[in-house]
Amino acid sequence: MLTLPCPNCGAPVTFRSPALPNRVCDHCRSMLVRSDAGVGIAGQGAALPFDVSPIQIGTRGRFDGRAFEVIGRVRWSWDDGSWNEWLCLFEGGAHGWLGEAMGDFMMTFERPLAEVRSAELDRIARGAPALPGRKAEIDGEELAIADARQVSCIAAEGELPFTALPGWTIYSVDLKAASGRAASLQREGDEAWFYDGRYVTLAELSANNLRAIEGWTMPRYG
Amino acid sequence: MADAAVAQPAAKALSCPNCGGTVTLRAAGYSVTVACEYCASILDVSQPEVRLVTRYNEKASRLAIPLGTRGTLDGTEWEVVGWMARDDSGYPWEEFLLFNPYHGYRWLIEQRGGWSFGEQLTRTPEGSWGGLKVDGESYKPFFADGTARVTDVVGEFYWRVKRGDTVRTDDWVRPGAMLSREADGKEVNWSRSRWVPAATIAAAFGVAAGGKPWPPLPHQPSPALPFVKGGIVIAILAFLALLVGASITGGGRSLWNGSIAIAADGRDQQATVGPIELTRPYQRVRVSADVPALSNGWVDLDYTLVDRKNQASYTASKAAERYTGRDSDGDWSEGDQTAGADFAALPAGTYDLVIDYKGNNWVDPNKSSGNFWDPGAGEQTPDWRRDAVQPQVNISVRSRGGAGGGVFVLMLILIVLPLGAGFLIHARFEGARRGESDFASGGDDG
Incomplete structure (x- = not known):
């Protein structure tokens, strides 16, 4: 686990594993890359379009x-x-x-x-x-x-x-x-x-911490 | 991080590039095509900017279940997001696309007032074209090589849809469920739909309850089948109850009991006993004879029941015989001291029972019994008729209960006739249902 400031906006970003060297800054959407030399910017990401997926980061x-x-x-x-x-x-x-x-x-x-x-x-x-x-x-x-x-x-x-x-x-x-x-x-x-x-299926995965979607009952699995 | 607790909005509003109407996108992120619910134009919503694919300026079809209607089936809530009218050579049906963000898509299919609830399969059925299996359930071929054409479309879909789209279809059925294969040039999709009573859909989605489709839907379960199955169970139980009842009542009602003496000299005898009252229109009657003293001999018994009113007579006979002895294998015995004679169907009336009988003694021809000129010279031959106590025949007359005609007639009327009617309804339903199949003529059990 490594937490550093985003080289673009300064917001804290966390890298959990050396096997996952890329991270999108939650704040400025910069695509960051971690290397031995530190954290660099690989490019600018885009905003995710609106969707009603039941999955979210943290599910x-x-x-x-x-x-x-x-x-x-x-x-x-x-x-x-x-x-x-x-x-x-x-x-x-x-x-x-x-x-x-x-x-x-x-x-x-x-x-x-x-x-x-x-x-x-x-x-x-x-x-x-x-x-x-x-x-x-x-x-x-x-x-x-x-x-x-x-x-x-x-x-x-x-x-x-x-x-x-x-x-x-x-x-x-x-x-x-x-x-x-x-x-x-x-x-x-x-x-x-x-x-x-x-x-x-989400039921088979006992998926929890799903995304709350307005007006819909979130299923409870597991 | 944004507040995780705040629920994400479920829908997004778009403006139709043709008519300007506000179109609600209920499955954002999945939907690719929207058919405007005001002007029927086809819109591409796969990209951030909504694009007009086909312009129509017509009033979009009114749906039996409007877009946005929610209903709960089997505990899960579904929202209507799309609708298609399809047709296979003059055989039309409608499909409502249902969506729940946590459960994905399902289909509500309406044909001739009958409803089905369908889902796309992520597995391919096993088996050959002759019969397929999914989740351990077998399906038989029903329609082959059809062409389903989209004739009208409203709402949003997760693929590019337009009027005139066609797919090749094949269908397999089992009671209550249908398996469908749809293939276009690029891909093959399998789906399974289950028949749902119209009342269930009416209750869930507020649509007017459909009529009874005739001919029935290919996978519609015969309404008479539960009745017929239940009827068969009831018939079996009733039959068993009759058997048990008959054994408990021991062959019915006792009509007369008494004894008649057997003469020691073995002459022909006759006795008239009675009266015997028969009350039911027709009945079976059994006359049972028991000769406790019988040993190595027989009693001829001829019965005549005479109706006192009109002298009509009915006859039956049955001898009682019993032999015992001893040979190289040890003691042996044969026959029975009791004998029953049956009268099948006697009409009601007051009867006398006339019994013609004769007691006989049996002499073993191989046994020495003295000389013909001096019968008493050899071993004394035993004669059961000459016992100290005069032997007698105990007669018992009973009507046979339980299995008697009346109960059977009642059973026939109450169980067999409705069951038969159920069978006929079932056969007619199945005939009409199978008649629709492409395999109707060839299949004997399709």
Whole structure:
């Protein structure tokens, strides 16, 4: 845990883990980066557009028996809409992403592509287009490519493992299995990252400290 | 940090770029398209700046459940945020998009006055096209290769929607639920909808209760089925109760009891006993004979019941016989000293029972019984008819209760007839329901 003044506005900013070197200043929305040399400014973030997501920084829950807390978010958009990826910090320091789109949630974790060893994913990671409907076998389970598109960062908040500035554009491929397993591959230039997980519900996560939304009864889970 | 305790506003107001009307965005952050509720223009709300996609200048359709209406189903409150009218070759229906920020989206589907509550699935059903399974429930094919077209749209949606959009559809059903697959060129979506009684929707959303859809909805459970199932259970219980009742009343009412003596010489005898009063229109009557002294012999018993009024007579006969002995295997016995004879259906009246009977002794032909010229010379042959106490036949006449005709007729009227009517209603409902299916002709149990 490291608390420093924001180099732009002087407001105190806290970094919880060296694995999460990025932070958006709550006050001036500067995208800050922590390094051995101190804290620098990577760019200017944008205000998050109004939404009625039930998740907020500080929402807590459990996934597969492990407690987590939401500490950051990136809002992405594509041609036909936008969605949230909430960064969840787990006990022990690992992190996962709680994706929120169309009212559904999925929890995914980054996995090295080399470990996944899927010819189809390797092909896409090397620059080939992903074709919806095509199958990729991962850990003996068949996943189908649900969609593939260019996505752009709209805004971010809280702590993050990377610099996500407005306008940052990557190629994103979603995969789904019949079991409810969900995965995605993200590509920027010749770099690619793979995230693997499954659909979840807030009830299943025993989510608490949800965002209060006017006129709606907040459910109590767990 | 802003005050965490302050609740975030739930909605945002937009101004329609075409008509200037104030449009409420109830699912901000999720919604992509809004169809203006005043002029029906299609707006793009995916970007901070609202953009006009298709201009219409018409009065938007009036909805059975207006946008913004909230209703509670299964304990969760939902708000109507969007509405679509869809059609598959002249087969129209309406879909209301429901939203709760904590629970996401659901669908309220109305067709011919019948309602369903639907949700998108995040899993793909297992199985083949012949039958699918979700959450352990099996579904059978019902509609195949349909084309659903959007004919009208009002409100906000989380995807780009416009009039004329089409998807390819296939549907599977089970009683009470339908599984639907919708596919466009880009993606495949699975949803499950559950049939909801119109009264439940009427109570939750204040919509006028729908009529009874006919033909029924594909997944509508037969209204007669609970009745038929309950009826079968009642019939089984009633039948068991009748059996138990019959065994408790021990075959009904006693009509006459008495004894008749058996002559030692074994001659033909006749006795007339009675009167025997039969009161029900028709009854089964059993005449039981018990010959306690019977041993190695038999008694022929012929019964004639004679109606005193018209001399109509009914006959039955049954011999009582009993043999015992000893051979290389030890003691043996055969037959029974009691015998019952049944009269199936006797009309009411006052009867006399005429009994023709004859006591017989059995002589083992293999046993020596002296010489023909001197019967008394060998071992004395035992004769049960010659016991010290004169043997007699105890006669008991009873009407058979319980299973008697009247109760059965009553059971038939009270249970079987309504049950049969229930079956007919159920069969008619199922016939009409299946008749709508694309698999109607081929399927025997679709």
